[in-house]
Amino acid sequence: MKKHFLTIAALTTLLFACKQKQAVDLIVSNATIYTVDSTFSKATYMAIDKGKIVALANSNELLNTYSGKETFDAEGKTIVPGLIDAHCHFYGLGLNQQIVDLVGTNSFDEVIERVKTFAASNQATVIRGRGWDQNDWSLKEFPANTVLNELFPDKPVVLERVDGHAYLVNNAALKLAGINMDTQVSGGDILKKDNELTGVLVDNPMALVDAVMPKPSRATQIKALKQAEKICFDYGLTTVNDAGLDKEIIYLVDSLQQAGDLSIRMYAMVSNTPENLDHFLNKGILKTDRLNVRSVKVYGDGALGSRGAALKQEYSDKPGHFGALVTPADKIEGLAKRIAATDYQMNTHAIGDSANIVVLKAYKSALEGKNNRRWKVEHAQILENQDFDYFSSGIIPSVQPTHATSDMYWAEDRLGKERIHGAYAYQTLLRKAGLVALGTDFPVEQVSPFLTFYAAVARQDLEQYPQEGFMKEEALTREETLKGMTIWAAYSNFEENEKGSLEPGKLADFTVLDKDLLAVPVDSIPFVKATDVFVNGKKVK
Template identity: 40%
Template sequence: MKKILTACLIFASALTLAAPSHISHVKGYTLNNSGELIRFTNMVFDGGKVIAIGGLELNERFPNATQIDGQNKVMLPGLIDAHGHVMGLGEGLLQVDLRESKSALEAVKMVQAYAKSQQGSPWIIGRGWNQVLWPGKAYPTASLLDEYVKNKPVMLSRVDGHASWVNSKALEIAGITKDTLDPPGGKIERNKLGVPTGILIDNAIDLLYKHLPKNSEANLSANLNAAGEQLLSEGITSVHDAGINKAEYDYFIKRVAEHTLPVRIYPMIAATSPVLLQLLKAGHVQDQYDWLSIRSVKAYGDGALGSRGAALLKPYSDDPDNSGLLVTREADLKPLFDLVLGNGFQLNFHAIGDRANRLILDQFDDSFSRIGGQSLRNRVEHAQIINVDDIPRFKTLNIIPAMQPTHATSDMNMAEDRLGADRLKGAYAWQTFLKQGSPVAFGSDFPVELSNPFFGLHAAVTRQDRNNSPDNGWIPSEAVTVKQAFRGFTLDAAYAAHQEKILGGLTVGKWADFILVDQDIFTISPQDIWKTQVLETWIAGEKRFTKAP
């Protein structure tokens, strides 16, 4: 104990000898730990942490500080995305992006052009297609892909990641034929003759994954660097990475040891990892500078609404023979919950449909009564479609809904078709959760959605897309205020990672993670929030991004 104390005193003395940094002439906003919005014009930081915020009086308190002129820019805390996929974002930036395709034909032409530029790649990988936005709204086919890329396997993930469109070469490599059975929690789309059409849903995608080229460290490096560059340019300083494998686990630890992580990362170990028990027994991983914190597990309840894989209590309104899929079997929930909670790890469960959400809440209730774990700040990831009777249970069980505002504005074009009007009463219910006192951690689910957090802030406040549609917002009663949305991307996101004392604001003692932006989100028209441009991004008092002039 004496040696530790002495080391702390030496470290403290070193900090007082070094000149702190004083940034002035800013229009600063932060939340304190009580959730009150505070304005300031000056901030002083030292050793990477905030030591004071206020006004001109800080000049007298810190006369020897290094001066930085904020040039009257708006300062906000670095934004936290509470649900993204870091390596998936990096992969998407380096693969063919089909998000803007207006039809299946346009998509395959984009794939063909990409394939010509990637002659040395054994596979053609892409992401982002959404048949709901195409004429006819029908799933695309392998035969269409075959016309443009025939001799090389192609795998194209749907925008939500819960379905893949493949060509015949990929089906052949995976051994998927008319005689292949649907795996539990998955579906192989077939024509009337039972022949696979080229669409694999949820766990059926695993039949293909094992044949993909293995991720090398070079690929991991390229993906992480590409993702980091993108996130910093958008003002994101911390990400909750929703489901990592062992290779990513090891690679993040390697990069944090080298002090080269581009942003702070709060990874969730994938519950499907073959070495889950080993990683749980290894205990929590915590970097002393808070760049990396591994203390949670991501598990998977059901699929997505767009691909009709979300598990519903009653059949889909537009598919009366289908109630969705459970990706994790109901019988496997109890042992999984007991294993994760019993080892002191936060459990974050993907649940989109109302059946999946009810099953997860029931299992949390059961496991808490037997083994505890209620204080771990467990989460439901997405919490999109919930029976109204189940919403209060989130508060009772201390379950945090981790939600993504742009999912609502992306799904509004098909959600009522899938669910009918009655089930929308518990859908994307951000304001209802906040009114009952549940903290709501906001994110984007990138690369399913675009990673820009200002798109999420805009969607949360307006319930509109970026074309200001619909006029008054979709289900406007569930819209949130700018302050509430800001809290979801800062303080509540930090709370959902056990980090509210060190991140999520610019109050004394927290890391000096901040951004300078070109407009005041608290005073402009809410419809313009999405247009906000990040000018600078700082982490721990060091500038990590500057927007090119």
């Protein structure tokens, strides 16, 4: 009898245990969840514990198994994996919040007015600004510094072009940098007119100015990083690939993340300087929960808008001009061999077809016999038809769709009717490589990933121009675009097993949207908003 009683008691205990729910930190309900898993499945409920996804389901049966310490009712909204910007300048975005904003200026006169307004309320020893683009002006020519010299005869003024590949500086800045009519710098241009310096510096000569500029204080650096994080979270980004950081800023990011003062995740590309490479290549990969340092950012050439992109044939709108490599071909080859001997990835900026083939050949040679290295060509903007095949060997194109819709008004002027067909060719790159990593290159372009999505799918501006889409055959589908901003971007960072899709065991990074990116009318895509953002299962917006 006693034995029978114990059996019933044990059975009762077992049944009670079976009915107990597993406690988790968060349950998400009533959502349209695009998991972006291998079958692109959808779910309605998600359980999260200790920063990771525990389970997903399409019915409320999940609630019979799990109880959440906290709950989040999505109220029917769309949820996607935390959005990744595969190529941006996060720290630069933050610094830009503290200088003259020249984005969207429609004339040089407007540039001058914004500089004057800034100078009237700012006591900085140097006036800095960024965002002008002469291609947006009625007179589509580089400006000269005459007016700046009159307004600021003694205070240096440095105004950066929107793409970051040209400066307009006044004579005070030129003098400080030691630049005169006899100064020679390879890999760029010091523009002259009527036997005088115009103040326009393209690519490598800009470094002479940078070398004499005051460095941001630590307080300024921290403020910049925090401001950039807020902007990115507002747009639903949870991971950013910063395309070129020095050792000092990388370690500052790490310290802020470890202290809980910076929540965003970062894939940091190390800027190609001797000091940075000697440190990180010898140290090896640096990986924490929020920071991944395992790549080197190299510049192959300049930008198309400033005619610094290195082309095989002369510019259609500037006979005899071919642009320039900012890193000579033999240096790119040497860097590729050095980096290939480590565990680091090489990510090289290449705009022109000449720069792209130099980079692709260097990659092919350095990676002979090495598998799964996932080296990237950043931008991969203009290629000759036969050169696309290089991407079939595991090289990843990291592209920015809004470059196509920003440049489409004048790109054919630069390249001509034939060469333009090898430019901004995202669908072709996808077919060859099997994936594309998508980013913005902000602050060159706007931060919004929804503009990226729209540009990739519609190939139009916000006025739906051109009507049929710019080279619409190179558009991506909506599913391809979402993958490029999530799982493919994660793969390009060696992080596909921890993020990029919403699956059990992966990080609980996700973005809640007010509209369904995969279903709304295409012209509504730019106006989608991120209403809530979660990193590690914690709400950060």
